[in-house]
Amino acid sequence: MVSTFANATALTYRACVKLCGAGPESPSWTVITQQFSAWLLPWLALLSQLPFGAIDLLDNLSSIVLTVGSPTLAAYSLAITVMNGRWIAQHFFTIQSPTAETAVRVLSRLQQSPLQIVEGSGLNSLVEFRENDLWWEAMLKHLSFVHTWSISAATSVAWVVIAYVFTVADSFSPDNIQPFNTDGQGIGSQWLFLLAIVVGWLQLSPKCDAASVHHAFEETDHMMFVQDTSTPEKVLKQLEDSSQHPFELLQGLHWQSSLRRDEYRGTPMFNYARVLPWTLNILKVSEAFRRVESRPKQQPGMSDIWDSGVLWRITLSSFFALVLQWGTTGAALVVVMLTPTIGLGCRSACFLIYGGLSSVIWFFMMVSTFLTFGATRMYESQLRPTRSQQFSRFLLKWSAILLRRFCKLAAIVNALWIIVFCFFQFTGFFNRCWCNSNVLKWGADKAYIVIQYTTQDWTAMTHAWIGGVGLGVGSAAIFAGFIASQLNPPMPKPRGSIREN
Template sequence: MHRSRVLILSSVVFLFFIPSTSSTNFTQCIADITGGLYDATPEALSGGRDNHGKVVPLHNATAITYDLCKRACGSGSESFTWTVFSAQFSAWLLPWLALVSQLPFGSQLRTDDVVSVFLTIGSPALAAYSLVLTVLNGQWVSRRLAGIAYPNVRMAWRVLSSLQQAALQIDDADGMLASLVVLPENDDWWEELAHGLDYTQTWSASAVSQITWVIIAYLFTVIDSFADVTNSVNSNGQGVGSAFLWLLPIVVGWLQVSPKSDFTRVCAAVDRANVKAFYASADPRHPVLASDVTEHRAFTLKSHEDHAARRDEEASAPIYNYARFLPWVANVELVVSVLRAAAERATAHEPVDPYVPWRAAAKGKPPVIVDENRRGSLDQVRRYVGAARGSRVGRVDPNFLMRFLIATALALFLQWGTVGGAVVAVWFTPTIGLGCRSGSYILYAAVGTAVWGTMVISSFLSFYATVAGQSALPSKQSPRPLPAALIAGRLSTFLRRAGKLLATLNAIWIVLSCIFQFSSFYDRCYCNSSVLGLGKNAYDVLTFLDSDVTAMKAAWIGSIVLALGTAALFEGKRNASHNVFRFTLNPPPACTGFIYLHVDPPPPAP
């Protein structure tokens, strides 16, 4: 969205949500208190405090109790100043909102892309979880196919890795998948699909400029805030910059991964490849085009209109990889089992057609399997990979749990590390303690975690409902209470919708919270006194001492180190676009981040 439009929209939202209350002039309020205007009031008798909350005479006080603040200054906020608001909003928040445009989209429905934005902002943990899973899955499928000496294994690795963003459905019925793996005529199918999915959506000039803008704006505003600490201390963006810092490694991480999230392009690649698919026939020497036999194919991108719980699998924006995790793993396991069964037969020099002797490759050539050894009738092809066909429905590799735990730990680490930096920055800004600003960040992180948990549980329930439904035998008895699969499916749908609603509200909340901070809405007695944390002992610091400024600077430095360190450890150091642009906001190679270490895994070794 254009910068001016974002600013206008934010201003409208600000004016709409700010209640029309009388503003407070804290400068005049302090003058009235020190001038003795309220000396005769009960609140003033014990209302004097130092900056650590200790009772002092009012004439020596640098802080006052919350009760005296309300009596003298009222409950309203400091008056809104457009120059402060526009400068802070443009410097601290606007660059991050603009960076959202660099997130990968590409879903068939625009609504899915819009929802993906709310899911990302509303739950950084969910965005990081899907990113880490995608990276780990790429490495896992390479290891899973390693050691399988059969044609097209590397093609299968490229295809399966690229289809993590698709609602992939692999059909092994009637020997379709077996024919794809075994028949030499289908080598073109694997090559066509791998080539069709071999495209990158990575470092563009727009992405580089947006990231550069964010980095420079962040650095300049941090330096500016340290240059004059006490100027608009309660409305500066120290916390805002850290609270949104998680977005930088998420965007850079997806640019490195380059997910195949263009729904139209992926569908076209699958359709083009399926035109070349061959199907084993009754004649061992003459397979036929699959299109001459059936409209079904081994690899399809399925629509789940009949299964509402699996709706998110169809949205190709990469954040929805959380929903495709287990179904994708099950599909990989099916392909791996067929390839491994065929490879074991080939290693034993068993041809597909048992009536044809095994033919060895010519001397001097690399170890290959000649085409004559891979041809056979439909029944022979199915028997050749018979061990794989015995795989139960929905089988997943048990190691998926380790990838899930790693992705969970890193996702929560990124969210709470960066948002935690924001909490530190405002927590240790006098009055020290839990207040409106720090509480808003904690609430944001907590709700973001709840969204992540809700969506992940929904995806697990959806997979269980699908597998249980496919495995269940039809019953001829009278209707009984709802089966577990149906209950799980309905609960999954409910949790998915609830999670999206919660993420939308949380995304709106964090933006509004930042606007409230820049507009001085939080600059009121209640918030400045940290009533949320101090309760009856709440007090409002009126005058900053040199020791307060020193401690505040130290806390701000700590918050920046915490947020930047978290983002750097998550992302790491990476060169982009053939060294055209070097992303430098990272630690040295010795502290390289997780994504950099795991992206671009090597192909499976034969």
């Protein structure tokens, strides 16, 4: 208790309502524009540096929405892509074909494409005959376009970094710290995930221009040689019917179109949906190489997919995605929750909901991916299904589709949520008695508002803010370091010819 109001450092919630009313403070347009341009606008501009390239503009828009709505899923797609690139290089390392390195590079660059590889004589011919080396080389050349660093990308990244450094430094000045946390300290820490994801994609340089990929297939289809079985000598001839090529791009015009919709989308954001079918494709090609070398294993199946280490890659990618998500969200929570009044309040609850929903979306999207793969395998293997098999695969198919659609709807809501929340933060919407006293934490009877910071408050708050910045920057750095460590794996080197013709 204090003897006069002038000596008070805090105010109870009920006293606040009585003196100030229950509504928010009046918004200041000057504060709104300053906070928006300093804390949020650079991040929204950075979204333009995400890799796009889908033929349908709605797919590109979906990529943005999913990235903002579920940073966990976006980080996972990036992490699994770089891990797949390292795995395929290791998987082909013992193959002695002179084409092995080129094949690794081609297949790795097709991770963003709805690739389907058909086993049989065509695939065997493609890896066996030296005449087809030209096809591999031509395909690699056509897939050499990149989404990588440019002046525009470097400028956007530099703008975000400089803006973040300056605004964080400025926020530590006592003259600029607003008592009720209307500044964007927590917001800046939350959006650090985007910097790590954009820089990761720029380092990886994914081949994600769908039109260029289609052009690469069109330009190289006629370059493949197959055996002419109509003559006794079985001489080689050029493939005349491109539909017989073992490599094809799914067009989404068959029964699986709704089930495998995300596989058809050309942006790298949707690589989460392609990891299992892509792994199966790689096993088909590697087995064809080993078959030519007279050391076949078996026809790739479900057991080979799990033995390939795909579950470990998925697990590790998921771990680092969650590190990025909860490192940045945790940083925002530390900043907000440890700024007096300490505890869970409106602002911290909003961050918590955003991070939690992002993680839930990622989890159920992963479940949908496994259901989709299982349903696809059932449709392909059950040519004459029984009634119970028909029901099982129908149930599996629509469970995957509905789950995926629900998650995308949730991602839209979550993306709007974080943007609206940021705007409310800048307008002072949360500067009301209920939010500033953290009634969520303390209850109406015990809640209070700090109206004058003591020296102890300033010290504790400064330490919390430094810790929050360190947590956010550190988690983004850990994720970026993991991505960098997976790049440029050692490639298989030729050890001689498979067959001379």
